[in-house]
Each structure stands twice: as structure tokens, then as C-alpha cells.
Amino acid sequence: MCGIVGYVGREGCVEVLMDGLAHLEYRGYDSAGLALQKNGAIEQIRKVGPLASLTKEVAERNGHLSSLRAGIGHTRWATHGKPSEANAHPHLGGGSRVAVVHNGIVENFSELKEGLEERGRVFRSETDTEVIAHLLEERVEAGEGLREAVASTLQRLEGSFAIATVCADDPDVIVAARKQSPLVVGLGEGENFLASALQALLDRTRKFLFVENGEIAVVTPDGVDLFDAAGNSVERELFEVDWDAEAIELGGFEDYMEKEIHEQPVALRATLADHLDADGNVSLGLSLDLSEVDRVVVAACGTAYHAGILGKSVIERLARVPVEVAVASEYRYSEPVGDENTLVVAISQSGETIDTLAAIEAAREFGGKVVALTNTRGSLVTREADEVLLTKAGPEIGVASTKAFTTQIAVMNLLALELAKSKGTLSEDETRSLGRSLRRAPEKVEETLELLSGAGNPIEEAARIFEDARCALYLGRGEAYPIALEGSLKLKEISYIPAEGYPAGEMKHGPIALVDEFCPVVAVLGEGLIREKTLSNVDQTAARGANVISVAHSDDKEAKRISRVVLPVPEADKLTAPIVATVPLQLLAYRVAKDRGLNADKPRNLAKSVTVE
Numbered sequence: 320m321c322g323i324v325g326y327v328g329r330e331g332c333v334e335v336l337m338d339g340l341a342h343l344e345y346r347g348y349d350s351a352g353l354a355l356q357k358n359g360a361i362e363q364i365r366k367v368g369p370l371a372s373l374t375k376e377v378a379e380r381n382g383h384l385s386s387l388r389a390g391i392g393h394t395r396w397a398t399h400g401k402p403s404e405a406n407a408h409p410h411l412g413g414g415s416r417v418a419v420v421h422n423g424i425v426e427n428f429s430e431l432k433e434g435l436e437e438r439g440r441v442f443r444s445e446t447d448t449e450v451i452a453h454l455l456e457e458r459v460e461a462g463e464g465l466r467e468a469v470a471s472t473l474q475r476l477e478g479s480f481a482i483a484t485v486c487a488d489d490p491d492v493i494v495a496a497r498k499q500s501p502l503v504v505g506l507g508e509g510e511n512f513l514a515s516a517l518q519a520l521l522d523r524t525r526k527f528l529f530v531e532n533g534e535i536a537v538v539t540p541d542g543v544d545l546f547d548a549a550g551n552s553v554e555r556e557l558f559e560v561d562w563d564a565e566a567i568e569l570g571g572f573e574d575y576m577e578k579e580i581h582e583q584p585v586a587l588r589a590t591l592a593d594h595l596d597a598d599g600n601v602s603l604g605l606s607l608d609l610s611e612v613d614r615v616v617v618a619a620c621g622t623a624y625h626a627g628i629l630g631k632s633v634i635e636r637l638a639r640v641p642v643e644v645a646v647a648s649e650y651r652y653s654e655p656v657g658d659e660n661t662l663v664v665a666i667s668q669s670g671e672t673i674d675t676l677a678a679i680e681a682a683r684e685f686g687g688k689v690v691a692l693t694n695t696r697g698s699l700v701t702r703e704a705d706e707v708l709l710t711k712a713g714p715e716i717g718v719a720s721t722k723a724f725t726t727q728i729a730v731m732n733l734l735a736l737e738l739a740k741s742k743g744t745l746s747e748d749e750t751r752s753l754g755r756s757l758r759r760a761p762e763k764v765e766e767t768l769e770l771l772s773g774a775g776n777p778i779e780e781a782a783r784i785f786e787d788a789r790c791a792l793y794l795g796r797g798e799a800y801p802i803a804l805e806g807s808l809k810l811k812e813i814s815y816i817p818a819e820g821y822p823a824g825e826m827k828h829g830p831i832a833l834v835d836e837f838c839p840v841v842a843v844l845g846e847g848l849i850r851e852k853t854l855s856n857v858d859q860t861a862a863r864g865a866n867v868i869s870v871a872h873s874d875d876k877e878a879k880r881i882s883r884v885v886l887p888v889p890e891a892d893k894l895t896a897p898i899v900a901t902v903p904l905q906l907l908a909y910r911v912a913k914d915r916g917l918n919a920d921k922p923r924n925l926a927k928s929v930t931v932e
């Protein structure tokens with residue numbers, strides 16, 4: 320949450336910062352701002368609302384700013400203090416000699432603020448960040464250089480943060496630091512950059528240095544120096560990125576979410592290609608001995624948590640190993656049970672979610688072996704885990720997760736197959752046969768996308784049912800249940816319609832009271848016995864006036880009988896069916912949000928990476 324960016328080098332700094340912020344806006348869009356070094360002073364420009372307001376302001380001052388060569392920028396997701404110009408970053412110390420941008424939370428800010436006020440510092444915002452600006456300025460006024468000031472200030476901060484700071488007295492220098500929140504430095508020729516995420520800088524450089532926990536980076540046009548907390552110089556290996564900037568352009572789609580839904584066949588193909596050959600042989604390349612694993616814990620948040628619930632069913636069904644799925648923010652504060660034979664799978668698209676990182680720490684305490692399942696190479700979670708499984712979904716910009724989810728399911732399926740192989744619960748032949756079916760997931764998703772855009776446009780028809788909806792109920796059983804959960808999360812996060820995902824059989828124990836013509840029921844029918852049982856549960860809602868929308872095979876007569884609209888999906892094997900059933904629910908949520916005139920990519924109050932507790 321919150322994006323930070325910095326640049327030192329040539330004229331045109333403002334353009335670099337604004338481009339970087341545009342790529343980071345998914346991290347927060349309550350306000351945005353810049354602090355620029357200008358003739359021995361700092362020029363601060365801040366605007367409330369999405370980045371467009373700041374862009375307009377900058378355009379109006381264009382000639383005036385174009386010669387500047389160093390500065391920092393920020394896009395905010397509010398934690399302390401409402402979205403307002405006064406609370407927007409960058410924040411200045413009282414004498415306006417130092418400016419700072421911050422991503423994270425200073426947990427002891429009240430206490431620090433009290434001390435600063437006692438020493439005569441006057442606060443202009445309600446943010447926790449402003450204490451950092453005042454503390455830095457105090458140190459600079461006491462004669463410390465900016466790096467020393469940052470080092471001594473960091474010792475006083477509790478919580479998580481990535482900060483970047485400029486000082487009017489130190490032209491062409493940015494000093495940055497991090498504890499838990501992410502920070503990368505981008506390397507150029509005669510110019511250097513920094514940002515919360517490398518995609519902010521991909522159209523400027525492919526060469527990066529990751530700043531590690533507790534480190535300070537001093538960035539000048541001629542180089543970057545890294546220091547540890549004790550002030551020792553640190554060497555860091557260069558990280559070269561293989562994505563290109565094109566991967567984060569819209570390419571003809573109206574929004575990133577729509578684009579990312581349609582990218583799922585490619586994303587699945589790329590993800591599976593790494594670990595599954597044409598004969599169905601699975602190889603995750605883990606060095607852990609999976610035959611030793613006697614328990615699995617999945618820790619994750621939001622959509623990734625739903626992928627974990629599905630993973631539990633598949634692992635327990637195929638490998639007969641018990642699986643606990645934990646919401647990471649709860650797990651970290653529980654007293655987790657486990658030992659060195661517990662495999663902990665931390666799922667996180669961004670690899671930055673603070674609660675998931677903390678869950679890993681908790682698992683470490685009992686000696687658990689941690690595998691990170693993430694879409695982001697080099698992210699924090701990859702550095703905390705023993706082993707890494709990557710999804711190859713490519714950058715996911717839409718706040719509502721889509722292609723990350725289906726690729727996470729694909730990898731959880733592979734993990735289940737690999738575990739089953741190691742535990743001997745499936746023969747080589749059985750594993751290969753399931754592997755071969757799973758390889759067809761990308762084409763099944765392609766087929767689904769075609770079916771859904773075909774005759775009668777079922778997605779639009781289903782979305783019309785939501786015109787007067789007051790709430791919605793998403794029902795499924797077995798492996799269709801996490802898909803129902805995920806479908807309801809998609810709807811509520813981008814259309815703001817309250818939606819519940821429920822096990823279809825449990826619905827009679829409470830939620831059925833919601834049902835009337837203004838509470839559409841979305842049924843994920845699934846296969847076999849589960850389908851029969853779900854059908855009968857859903858029939859009970861139809862009898863009470865619900866408008867039912869079913870995800871079912873196009874020739875499913877029973878589904879047609881009970882539903883106002885059937886969202887057709889092709890026949891698929893058991894491992895692929897949940898992936899396929901997800902797609903119509905993503906498109907449905909997207910359509911409902913668009914019909915309501917909402918921004919599907921940037922739903923209110925949310926941010927793509929949740930780096931605060």
C-alpha cells in the first residue's frame with residue numbers, strides 16, 4: 320500500500336517520477352505528490368484524489384519544472400489521517416529542508432510526535448509519516464549528513480516502512496531505507512532510480528538492486544551505495560528483469576482487469592510449462608524431501624487464501640496429507656502447531672503482503688519448511704522462504720486478482736501431484752495421466768472465454784439481474800466452494816454489492832433468509848454427486864423467488880431448468896474444472912461493476928499490495 324518513487328540524474332525528473340507513479344497507482348490512489356530539489360530548496364506539489372489531479376497540476380507548471388533533476392514521489396493509500404492535501408506525501412520537516420515519502424506504518428508515532436512537539440516542532444498533518452520528516456530535519460539541523468540522519472532516525476522508528484528522502488542542502492542525492500516494506504533501486508547511466516516495485520521503472524531500466532531489510536541506499540546520478548544498519552558498506556548482486564514494459568500496457572482492452580482475465584490461457588500455459596512436460600510428468604524442482612511431509616499449512620490472504628482452500632481439497636484427495644488453511648493475519652497471532660515435517664505454503668501474488676510474511680515467521684518458529692508460491696520474482700516472500708514456486712502470470716495490475724488466482728490453483732494442483740508421487744498415494748502412471756489432463760487447462764479456459772462471448776451474451780444477461788440487486792449469494796460444494804468464495808469476493812470488491820460465498824449445503828442454516836428476487840443466487844454446479852446436491856440446494860432458493868445464475872455445462876438441462884441464466888463452461892477434468900468455473904465469475908463481476916459505472920481496476924478503499932497490518 321502506497322507507492323514511492325525517486326529519481327536523480329538528468330533534466331526531466333518530473334516526467335520520470337510521474338511515469339513511475341502511474342505504474343504504482345495500483346498501490347493506492349487517495350492522493351499523490353512530489354518533492355523536487357530546486358535551486359537549494361524543495362518544491363512540494365500534492366493533490367488529493369487519483370494521480371490524474373497531480374498530472375494536471377504538473378502539466379500546468381510544465382515549463383517551470385522541466386529542468387529539475389532530482390526528486391521523490393508518492394501515491395497514497397491512507398492509514399493515518401483522511402485523504403487530504405495536508406495528509407498527502409511528501410511530508411516536509413518544519414523548516415522545509417527535508418522531504419520524505421513513506422510506505423508502511425510508524426507504530427510508535429504518537430510517542431515520537433509528543434516528544435517532537437515538546438521540542439517545539441509544529442505538525443501540519445495527521446499522518447504518522449510526518450514524524451519521520453521532523454526527526455530527519457532535527458538531525459540535519461544538528462549537523463548530520465542526510466545518510467547519518469536517516470540512520471539515526473531509523474533507530475527510533477518501530478513498525479514497517481520504506482522511505483525515500485531528499486534534503487535541500489544535499490543536491491542530487493536521495494537517501495532511502497526499508498524495514499519490511501519493499502524497495503528496489505533501478506540502475507541507469509548517469510541517472511538512478513528507486514521505487515516500491517520494479518514495474519514502476521521497467522520502461523527506464525531492467526537492472527535492479529534489491530534493498531534488504533534494515534539497509535540504507537544512497538542514490539546519486541553516478542552510483543548507488545548500500546549500507547547495513549551498522550553503517551557498513553554492502554555489496555549486492557544485480558537483478559536483471561525479463562518482463563518488458565509491454566506486458567503492463569492495456570493492449571486494446573478497456574481495463575487491466577478485463578485484459579488480465581483474457582490473459583489467463585497464456586498465463587496458465589507459461590506457469591505449467593515450467594513444471595509439466597508433454598507426457599504429464601510433474602517436476603517442481605523442489606529440493607525439500609516431500610516424502611517426509613506429514614502435514615501442510617497454507618497461509619494466505621484474500622484471493623490467495625481461496626486458492627489455498629482449493630489446494631487443501633486437492634492435496635488431501637490425491638496425497639492424503641492433512642492440510643490446514645489459515646488466514647495469514649490470524650495465523651501470525653495464533654499459536655501455530657507444527658514441526659520440521661510441516662510444509663508451510665505461503666501464497667501471495669505480490670509477495671509483499673505483510674501478514675503472509677509474518678505467517679512465515681511464525682512457521683519458522685516451529686521449524687516448518689516454507690515454500691513461497693508467488694507471482695513476483697525477487698519479492699519479499701521469496702527471500703523469506705526455503706523454496707519458491709513461481710506463477711508466470713506476468714504483472715497483475717488490476718486490484719482484483721484474476722490470472723494470479725487461476726495460476727495459483729494450477730501450481731497447487733502440481734504440488735498435490737508431486738506430493739502424491741512422493742507419498743506413493745498415486746502411481747507414476749496415475750500422476751502422469753492427471754498431469755496430461757492439467758496441461759489442457761489453458762485451452763479449456765480459451766474455450767470458456769469463447770463460449771461466454773458467444774450467442775446471447777450470457778454475461779451481459781446475467782449482469783442485468785444485478786441491476787436491482789441488494790446482495791448476492793454464491794453457492795458451491797466441494798471444490799466448487801472456494802470458487803464460489805472467490806466469485807463473491809470479486810463481486811463485492813469491484814461492484815460494492817454485498818455478496819456471500821457459502822457451502823451450498825450450509826445455506827439452509829442461515830443465509831437462505833436473505834433470498835428474494837433482489838438477492839441473486841450464483842451457483843457453481845461442479846461435477847458428479849456434488850452437482851446433484853448443489854442443484855437441489857439451489858432449487859430451494861429458486862422456489863423462494865431467487866434469480867439463479869448457474870455456472871454449468873452448456874447442455875446441462877437441469878441447470879437450465881432452475882436458472883434464469885446459465886454461464887456455460889466446457890467439460891473439464893476434476894483438476895481443471897475449478898479453474899474453468901472461475902472465469903465466468905470474474906467476467907460477471909467485471910460486467911456488473913462496469914454497468915454501475917465503476918472503475919474495475921481501482922476499487923475504492925483497496926490497494927493491490929497490502930503492506931500494512
Ligand code: M6R
Pocket residue numbers: 620621622623666667668669670671672675718719720721808812925927928929
Ligand atoms: O498479493 P497477495 O496475493 O498476498 O494479496 C492478497 C490479497 O490482498 C489479494 O488477493 C486481494 O484479496 C485481492 N484484491 C483480491 O482480488
